[in-house]
Amino acid sequence: ETGIYMDGEYAEEVEYIPNPAARSRDAHAPGFITPSSTRAVRNFLETIPGYRPTPLLSLSSLADDLGVRDILVEDESYRLGLNSFKPIGCSYAMARLVYELAGLEDDTPLFSVLQSPELHERVGNVTFTTATDGNHGRGVGWMARQMGMDAVIYVPRGTVHARIKAIEETGAKVVVVDGNYDEAVRTARSEAQRRDWVIVSDTAWKGYEKIPTWIMQGYSALFDEVTERMSRKPTHLFLQAGVGAFAGSALGYYVEHMGRNRPRTTVVEPMRAACFLESMKKGRSTCIAGDLDTMMAGLACGEPNPLAWPVVSSYADLFVACGDSVAARGMRALAAPTGDDPVIESGESGAVGLGLLLEAFERSDLEQLRTCLALDSRSTVLLINTEGATDPVNYRQVVGRTSRCRDV
Numbered sequence: 001e002t003g004i005y006m007d008g009e010y011a012e013e014v015e016y017i018p019n020p021a022a023r024s025r026d027a028h029a030p031g032f033i034t035p036s037s038t039r040a041v042r043n044f045l046e047t048i049p050g051y052r053p054t055p056l057l058s059l060s061s062l063a064d065d066l067g068v069r070d071i072l073v074e075d076e077s078y079r080l081g082l083n084s085f086k087p088i089g090c091s092y093a094m095a096r097l098v099y100e101l102a103g104l105e106d107d108t109p110l111f112s113v114l115q116s117p118e119l120h121e122r123v124g125n126v127t128f129t130t131a132t133d134g135n136h137g138r139g140v141g142w143m144a145r146q147m148g149m150d151a152v153i154y155v156p157r158g159t160v161h162a163r164i165k166a167i168e169e170t171g172a173k174v175v176v177v178d179g180n181y182d183e184a185v186r187t188a189r190s191e192a193q194r195r196d197w198v199i200v201s202d203t204a205w206k207g208y209e210k211i212p213t214w215i216m217q218g219y220s221a222l223f224d225e226v227t228e229r230m231s232r233k234p235t236h237l238f239l240q241a242g243v244g245a246f247a248g249s250a251l252g253y254y255v256e257h258m259g260r261n262r263p264r265t266t267v268v269e270p271m272r273a274a275c276f277l278e279s280m281k282k283g284r285s286t287c288i289a290g291d292l293d294t295m296m297a298g299l300a301c302g303e304p305n306p307l308a309w310p311v312v313s314s315y316a317d318l319f320v321a322c323g324d325s326v327a328a329r330g331m332r333a334l335a336a337p338t339g340d341d342p343v344i345e346s347g348e349s350g351a352v353g354l355g356l357l358l359e360a361f362e363r364s365d366l367e368q369l370r371t372c373l374a375l376d377s378r379s380t381v382l383l384i385n386t387e388g389a390t391d392p393v394n395y396r397q398v399v400g401r402t403s404r405c406r407d408v
Contacts (some may be wrong), residue, residue, distance in 0.1 A: 248308025
């Protein structure tokens with residue numbers, strides 16, 4: 001079943017595909033997201049000076065207005081001072097890699113050891129590289145600097161100056177590729193092979209699975225932290241998807257911990273970069289070509305991560321593609337909340353889940369989508385604000401005020 005709405009002002013703003021098979025399958029978690037792997041990530045993260053879980057905030061006034069029990073937002077804009085969830089994945093993967101290069105792969109990585117002259121002398125200087133729309137590259141650059149190593153980051157054409165500058169401030173070199181995100185991935189991959197650099201990618205390909213697996217394991221720590229602080233289990237979960245590493249990690253975690261009782265999960269993508277929705281239509285992983293033009297830059301990816309695809313396609317209940325106006329709606333709602341709800345600063349990719357929730361409740365043309373969401377007065381909705389205002393100029397244009405980030 002597919003729903004696409006072409007009614008006047010809403011033309012092509014929302015498209016969806018339900019996945020009824022998700023609830024009929026036996027819930028088998030991917031073997032790489034386990035309680036022990038998640039604990040290993042948290043043990044490492046807790047050795048980083050100043051590390052702490054990010055805020056879990058309740059939008060209780062909005063929940064009352066919409067007629068659900070609660071809406072909770074995990075605010076990743078505070079993660080390690082880097083304005084997104086991405087550093088928990090790449091920092092863990094890079095730590096595991098350096099330990100492996102040092103012959104310490106059986107040990108739990110410790111941040112202080114990674115910064116030690118002894119380890120640096122043992123490993124030598126490593127140049128890390130990756131492709132990014134901004135947040136992942138900033139995390140790679142930050143972690144490389146913590147270890148006294150180099151990073152070269154490839155970004156697609158059109159990446160905004162603020163995101164490039166944020167990466168450069170970590171000490172990394174930024175190279176703009178004349179193409180989209182997937183072209184940047186190909187460039188980073190070829191340069192890594194040519195120059196003997198280490199690529200830290202959150203998507204995988206044949207022969208390159210170990211580091212993307214570690215990254216997905218890293219993301220699972222986020223959901224473990226959320227679980228510890230929630231007074232009741234979530235019934236509904238909204239997950240953003242670019243290449244799908246984040247969504248795959250989340251679903252792997254909840255399948256492992258909750259099985260068939262896991263939250264009803266909606267995967268949200270930009271309309272012009274909906275590689276998971278298009279793949280579900282065709283019944284196989286599909287690559288989208290072209291510019292992937294969307295202001296949700298962190299989600300502008302044209303091909304599913306092959307590690308994430310089997311998990312997401314098996315266990316996500318609903319796939320939704322949204323226009324940029326839906327993300328903008330979410331940004332404004334978080335910046336100017338209802339009643340006594342907290343103000344949350346969210347970037348374009350971070351706010352699209354809430355934007356979709358509001359649109360689904362308020363638009364007359366989305367009645368069938370509301371039915372698919374199956375929200376009622378018993379529902380506890382979990383949203384992840386995956387990034388803060390990483391593009392301060394666009395944030396000001398959308399929200400009408402300056403972000404806490406510096407305009408550049």
